[in-house]
Amino acid sequence: MKRPLLDVVAEVLVAQPGASLAEVAEAAGISRTTLHKHYATREELVRAVGVRVTDIWEQAVERVAKEPGTEAGLRQLLAAMIESGPQLTFLWRNPALDADEELTRRYIDVERRCLAVLDRARSRGLLAASATNWWLLQTMYSLVYTAAEAIEAGKLAPLDAPDLVLSTLLHGLGGPIAGAAGDGTPGEADAATATAATTSSPTAS
Amino acid sequence: MKRPLLDVVAEVLVAQPGASLAEVAEAAGISRTTLHKHYATREELVRAVGVRVTDIWEQAVERVAKEPGTEAGLRQLLAAMIESGPQLTFLWRNPALDADEELTRRYIDVERRCLAVLDRARSRGLLAASATNWWLLQTMYSLVYTAAEAIEAGKLAPLDAPDLVLSTLLHGLGGPIAGAAGDGTPGEADAATATAATTSSPTAS
DNA sequence: ATAGTTCTGAACATGACTGTTCCGTCCGGT
DNA sequence: ACCGGACGGAACAGTCATGTTCAGAACTAT
Numbered sequence: 049m050k051r052p053l054l055d056v057v058a059e060v061l062v063a064q065p066g067a068s069l070a071e072v073a074e075a076a077g078i079s080r081t082t083l084h085k086h087y088a089t090r091e092e093l094v095r096a097v098g099v100r101v102t103d104i105w106e107q108a109v110e111r112v113a114k115e116p117g118t119e120a121g122l123r124q125l126l127a128a129m130i131e132s133g134p135q136l137t138f139l140w141r142n143p144a145l146d147a148d149e150e151l152t153r154r155y156i157d158v159e160r161r162c163l164a165v166l167d168r169a170r171s172r173g174l175l176a177a178s179a180t181n182w183w184l185l186q187t188m189y190s191l192v193y194t195a196a197e198a199i200e201a202g203k204l205a206p207l208d209a210p211d212l213v214l215s216t217l218l219h220g221l222g223g224p225i226a227g228a229a230g231d232g233t234p235g236e237a238d239a240a241t242a243t244a245a246t247t248s249s250p251t252a253s
Numbered sequence: 254m255k256r257p258l259l260d261v262v263a264e265v266l267v268a269q270p271g272a273s274l275a276e277v278a279e280a281a282g283i284s285r286t287t288l289h290k291h292y293a294t295r296e297e298l299v300r301a302v303g304v305r306v307t308d309i310w311e312q313a314v315e316r317v318a319k320e321p322g323t324e325a326g327l328r329q330l331l332a333a334m335i336e337s338g339p340q341l342t343f344l345w346r347n348p349a350l351d352a353d354e355e356l357t358r359r360y361i362d363v364e365r366r367c368l369a370v371l372d373r374a375r376s377r378g379l380l381a382a383s384a385t386n387w388w389l390l391q392t393m394y395s396l397v398y399t400a401a402e403a404i405e406a407g408k409l410a411p412l413d414a415p416d417l418v419l420s421t422l423l424h425g426l427g428g429p430i431a432g433a434a435g436d437g438t439p440g441e442a443d444a445a446t447a448t449a450a451t452t453s454s455p456t457a458s
Numbered sequence: 459a460t461a462g463t464t465c466t467g468a469a470c471a472t473g474a475c476t477g478t479t480c481c482g483t484c485c486g487g488t
Numbered sequence: 489a490c491c492g493g494a495c496g497g498a499a500c501a502g503t504c505a506t507g508t509t510c511a512g513a514a515c516t517a518t
Contacts, residue, residue, distance in 0.1 A: 274475075274476070274477095286479095289476090293477085295475090295476070295477095
């Protein structure tokens with residue numbers, strides 16, 4: 049019942065980065081005055097959430113950092129990222145946090161760990177040697193973000209997401225001519241690219 | 254010298270959606286009072302920009318809507334989207350605009366046109382039959398968005414972007430085992446996946 | 459029970475943004 | 489020279505979020 053304050057605060061701010069302190073306090077079940085006693089200013093609070101989110105992100109990557117560069121290893125990495133997807137966007141969309149030295153240092157460090165897994169996969173021929181590390185990361189981030197958002201919107205089953213993202217990342221959405229592995233049997237497809245949402249309902253956001 | 258007011262306003266608001274009306278007015282070279290005379294409330298202004306952005310997006314798609322579902326056709330679609338990338342994010346990130354009936358109607362309509370091109374490509378076997386329309390669109394959007402942001406950050410040459418996105422969308426970033434087309438010769442690679450940025454410099458956002 | 463900590467509610471000051479009003483100015487057309 | 493419309497500058501009221509203060513309630517440990 050007595051969830052740590054930072055937990056609730058982070059949850060609220062991640063969901064609504066523009067929430068007022070009054071809303072945050074109310075969601076946490078404390079008065080605004082008390083909230084101010086824990087975090088003197090909004091900046092301080094945002095930073096605390098940033099640190100916590102980085103913690104989560106760090107642990108998630110740590111958990112899979114030792115995975116070999118196999119397809120299963122990649123899948124685990126993606127699953128971990130998707131799981132903490134909403135939290136990550138909090139980091140990405142907070143220019144204020146870029147000013148924090150320690151935070152960006154840690155962020156870069158975690159990113160390095162990610163790249164290590166990716167490099168391992170690349171050395172096994174699982175990833176294209178021609179793909180830039182930078183573009184690889186960006187693509188991964190954007191797919192993960194999209195998947196996380198889709199899950200939140202109820203358009204994608206959490207269990208399907210990692211496979212879908214992995215398949216898309218590795219093979220793209222190209223047809224069987226270019227997309228399927230070398231062997232023949234073009235009838236079986238990827239088995240993960242489908243099974244998304246029933247309705248298409250293409251709305252903004 | 255006498256650029257239409259809406260042009261400047263849109264430019265500012267697209268770049269900084271949170272800009273105050275004073276900032277917008279100053280950027281437009283007019284007084285805040287005058288700005289209010291053109292657009293009574295901020296909501297009205299945002300909507301006007303939304304309409305204009307939709308116009309641009311509509312024209313861009315219209316320009317390539319008749320392209321056949323070939324790889325070149327897809328490339329044109331992607332190029333058009335990347336070009337108006339920043340403007341699109343203005344639509345995506347403005348929940349207030351979702352309330353506007355006409356706007357969402359037009360948006361869905363444009364999206365349908367996009368899907369038409371994609372469907373044509375799919376029927377030619379260029380896109381996987383198993384890929385959901387929905388996930389296809391999402392993936393395209395996210396790659397386009399990422400590329401547009403990268404261009405703005407100077408990390409990606411505008412001319413390279415469409416090919417890079419197209420290649421990633423069709424074949425993914427998987428290794429030559431799964432990524433290259435059916436023929437052998439694993440040495441030649443995709444010729445588009447590389448040539449991005451020199452430094453990796455993995456910073457947030 | 460008592461002392462000390464923690465939380466609360468209310469109030470206040472401040473600053474930013476928005477929307478509005480009023481009046482003077484500038485400029486083009488007649 | 490005159491008129492009408494558009495623009496500018498200044499001021500004002502209203503709203504909202506933030507940060508601060510303070511007196512009192514609630515709770516805890518001894």
